[in-house]
Amino acid sequence: MQKEGERLIPINIVDEMKSSYIDYSMSVIVSRALPDVRDGLKPVHRRVLYGMYGLGVFSNRKYLKSARIVGDVLGKYHPHGDSSVYDAMVRMAQDWSLRYPQVDGQGNFGSMDGDPPAAMRYTEARLKKISDEVLSDLDKETVDFQNNFDDSLQEPTVMPTKVPNLLVNGTSGIAVGMATNMAPHNLSESVDAICAYIDNKEITIDELMQHIIAPDFPTGGIIYGYDGVRDAFHTGRGRVVLRAKVNFEEIGNRNAIIVTEIPYQVNKAEMIARTAELVKDEKIPGIHEIRDESDRKGLRVVYELKNDAIPNVVLNLLYKYTALQTSFSVNNIALVHGRPEQLNLKDIIHHFVEHRHEVIVRRTQYELKKAKERAHILEGFMKVIGTQDALDRAISIIRHSANPQAAKEGLIEAFELSDIQAQAILDLRLARLTGMELDKIRDEYDAIMKEIENLEDILANEPRRFQIIKEELIEIKEKYGDERRTEIDYSGGEMSIEDIIPNESVVLTISHAGYVKRTSLSEYKIQSRGGVGNKAATTRDSDFLEYIVSATNHQYMLFFTEKGRCYWLRVFEIPEGSRTAKGRAVQNLINIEPDDKIKAYIRTNNLKDSEYVNQMSVVMVTKNGTIKKTSLEAYSRPRVNGVNAIEIRDNDQLLGAYLTNGTSEIMIATKNGKCIRFPEEKVREVGRGSIGVRGIAMEDNDEAIGMIVVNDVENETVLVVSEKGYGKRTAVEDYRITNRGGKGVITLNITEKTGNLIAIQNVTDEDGLMIINKSGVAIRMGMDEMRVMGRNTQGVKLINLKKNDEIAAIAKVEMDKDVEEDSEELEEGEEGVGTLFDDQEENTAPQTENENTAEENSDSEE
The missing domain is CATH 3.30.1360.40 (Gyrase A; domain 2)
Known part of the structure; x- marks a missing residue:
């Protein structure tokens, strides 16, 4: 009912709802949910820090009850519920919530399991050391202040932070009609990126990303794929996939x-x-x-x-x-001049640098004003007490004045002082009138004048101001910078990892039981032929290293199993291990069946290069002498569960797989010392599901032990190695070209002394050779130490073996001429270790008369 004197004003409810909701939404956006781009803080966090600043609970002071801090913030600056302040302060103290916590909490501040913190009456807090840098220079008129909610006090509108807080700690908040979700980053990387921006304002985002690589989360984890990171840096929006x-x-x-x-x-x-x-x-x-x-x-x-x-x-x-796998949806929205904007990486850095520049200018202006005020007073001191006569005259004026005001006026008139100077003279203690104190005043005046000159130069010199910003940032980095916690798995995305991962040479080792690892080639030092060797791997009982292959990080590895399936891995995806590490079970890296086993592998370049995969072929050989040729293109589409590579018959086994270019020559060797050489075109190309054709004909007690692909007949030589450590190099021309499917010629005279043939490899003088025996001892030697000899020889001893040890595998590796010879060899008496070569005899006895057995020219398909 309308009262007397009141007047009703009709209002359209639609217009009123619009106006009220807009007012509410802008209040939420500006005063609650979104951070300021300059200091990265929302109002509640800024008020918590300022409240603690006012209470003096700095990092070097004792802790204060959280209830006291919350009460002070509520009563002075934040007119909301106490939980809003305490919850914000708790999060600022949790090292799993903030990358660089700003509050040092004592007591129960919650856990990663979602446990709530203890009540504020039980916990205590103080500022972290890094928060001192956020509040630094707050008392030097560096930022604007505004009235609090009841106009009784002043609070800062922004912090003069030296720390790029929005970048390093990120933030999240839900406003009305918009939300923000900004990822944290590493402080050291952020400082490097900001310094790069200061040096070159035209720097591109891609160039900035060379410094600040990706978000760096407080809980670590792995960023899986890089596309989302790149989108977030370029546009301010992106989906970053995180894995445990x-x-x-x-x-x-x-x-x-x-x-x-x-x-x-x-x-x-x-x-x-x-x-x-x-x-x-x-x-x-x-x-x-x-x-x-x-x-x-x-x-x-x-x-x-x-x-x-x-x-x-x-x-x-x-x-x-x-x-264990989640996604973090980056949405970089922050307040710029009070308006919400979506920001890319360069925008965030630009606004922070502009803020720091303004703080430097205002701080310098404040310090200049204070310095000039002090210089003005010192000038008055020197006028009045600079000489004994002037001092006596001043004392006389003061003594004969009726009151302080008269004394002040007398000094002003007698010495031409300002009111401020005269008051300072009256406030001087008598002790300051001694000769020594006068010298101190003169020295202080000289220092003040130099400081004024320096400050005026800073205000007049913009490049110097930016240099100061850089110097202060570098100091922050030195104090608080740390190592990145979150790793990046580039293979999860489309980014070209060639720009990220160095394409260095590595050695891959695969044990008989299927343990694989990647080791830098530099860990294996060069030794002379016949050397003792050094420990190459720690293997399980009854296990031994079966394969060694040199590769580079950017290559692909194709794994072929004894069941005839093919699997893919990039070399850099294989876990790195030291020379003596056991490695990782290959079943943990690829989805191989439990009863299957890796039997062969090949290295390839980029499988996405269509010209490359169509030019190259994969040639496979089995224990029974079957050979199969298929285009590499058939294996260029990696699948998680692998694909069928070759059909394996009963009692047969895949031995190896090799890349060929269409003009290669193929040589297959058997354990009884036979070897055949024929052109690659003798093997026609078939599909992935085919069986293949006969490569070499063998006797019943014989089996194939390996195959090589020769591309340079003149420079390449054939290396064969027996299980008891004998080997030799022979020119390829010593093996005459025949048709596929023949019996071959003798390549090594097999005796009890040499043992069966176990490996064949094509090498040049520039190659290195890695030999490893079943007890895990490895030796690395240069092929230039081993001269080329005729096919009619037994060869020389490559490594001495003890206690019935045998060679398990050999591999060709690149030789690093800068690597020093390894002097840390194993002790001679250690189990499974060879001894220094001392019996380098070379048996040139003629081979048996059956050496040149007629080759069978059968071309029948199996």
């Missing part, structure tokens, strides 16, 4: 997946509970038990597997169905 950091261990007789880092913002307890439900519902088979073994030393979640489970398959299911 895992490794494989053997616990008892079971394999286990060990998680040591989880994706950002994942609740560990919920993740484990959800995984347990999926295991119970049989959506993730193969898991026997899940345990959380995390403690103060770090995070550790154990997924113990069943005996028949393939670790790599289980891990892929965990990535697919659980929070």
Whole structure:
């Protein structure tokens, strides 16, 4: 009912709702949910820091009750509920929430399992050291202040931060009609990028990305793929895929997946509970038990597997169905001059640098003003007490004045002082009138004048101001910079990793039991022929290294199994291990069947190069002498579960696979010392599903041991090695060209002393040779040490073997002439170690009369 004197004003409800909702939404956007681009803080975080600044709880002071801090912030600056302030302060203290925490909390501040913090009356807090840099120079009129909610106090509108807080800590918030989700980054990388921008304002985002590589999350983990990162840096929006950091261990007789880092913002307890439900519902088979073994030393979640489970398959299911793989949707929206804007990487850096420049200017102006005020007073001192007569005259004026005001006026009139100078003279203590104090005043005046000159130069010299910004940033980096926590798996995306991963030479080793590793070639030092060798790998009982291959990080590895399937890996995807490391079971890297085994491999270049894959062919040979040729293009589309490569018959086995270019020559050797040479065109190209044709005819007790592909007949030589350490180099021309399917000629006279032939390789003087025996001892030697000899010889001893040891494998490697010879050889008496070569006899006895057995020219298909 309308009261007397009141007037009703009719308002359209639609217009009122629009106006009120816009006011509300702008309040949420500007005063609650979005950070300022300059300091990266929302109002509540800024008020927490300023409240703690006002209470003096700096990093070098004692802790203060959280309730006291929250109460002060609420009463002075933040008119909302106490939980809004305390929850914000708690997050600022959690090292799994912020990359660089700003509050130092004491007590229960929650956990990664989602446990709530203790009540504010139980916890204590103070500022972190890095927060001192955020608040630095706040008292030097560097930023604007505004009235608080009741106009009783002033609060800063922005912090004069030296730390690029928006970049390094990120933020997230939901406003009205928009949201922000900014990823944290590494401080050292961010400083490097900002300094690069200061040096070159026209720098491109791609050039900035050479410094600030990707987000760096406080919980570590792995960024899987780079496309989302690139999109976020270029546009301000992108989807970054995060994976947990895992490794494989053997616990008892079971394999286990060990998680040591989880994706950002994942609740560990919920993740484990959800995984347990999926295991119970049989959506993730193969898991026997899940345990959380995390403690103060770090995070550790154990997924113990069943005996028949393939670790790599289980891990892929965990990535697919659980929070071991999540995505972080970057949406860089922040307030620029009070308006929300979407920002790319360069925009964020630009606005931070502009803010720092303004802070430097205002700080310098403030310091200049203070310096001039002090100089003005010092000038007054020197006028009045600079000489004994002037001092006596001033004292006389003061003594004969009726009151301070009269004394001040007398001094002003007598010495032509300003009011401020005269008051400063009256405020002087008598002790300052001594001769020594006068000298100090003169020295202080000289120092002040130099400081004024310096400050005026800073204000007049813009390049110098930017240099100061750089110097302060570099100081921040030296104080608080650290190593990147989040790794990047470029293979998960489309980025060309050739620009990221150095294409260095490596040695890949594969053991008989299927353990594989990648080791830098420089770890294997060069030794002379007949050397002792050095320990190459730690293998399991009854295991030995079976394959060694030199490669570069950018190449592909195609693995062929004894069941005739083919699998793919990039070389850099194979885990790196030291020379003595056991390596990783290949079943953990590719989805090979449990009862299958790797029998051959080839290295290829880029499989996406259509011209390359159509020019090259894959030639395979089996133990029974079957040979098969297929275009590399048939293997150029990698599949997770592999593809059929060759049909293997009963009692046969794949021995090797090789790349050919269409004009190569093929040589196949057998364990009884026979070898055949024929042109590649003698083998017609067939599809992946075919069996192949006969490569060499053998006696019943014989079998093929390997094949080589010769491309340079004049310069390449044939190296054959027997199981008891004998070998020789022979010119390719010594083996005459025949048709495919013949019996071949004798390549090594097999005796009890030499043992059966185990390897054939094509080498030149520039090549190196890696020899490894079944006990794990390796020797690396240069082929230039081994002269070329006739096919009619037994060869020389390459490595001395002890205790019935045998050679397991040889591989051709590149020789690094700058590598010094390895002097740290194994002790002579150590088990399984050869001795220095001392019996370099060369047997040139003629071979048997049956050496030149007529070749069979059968071309029949098998």
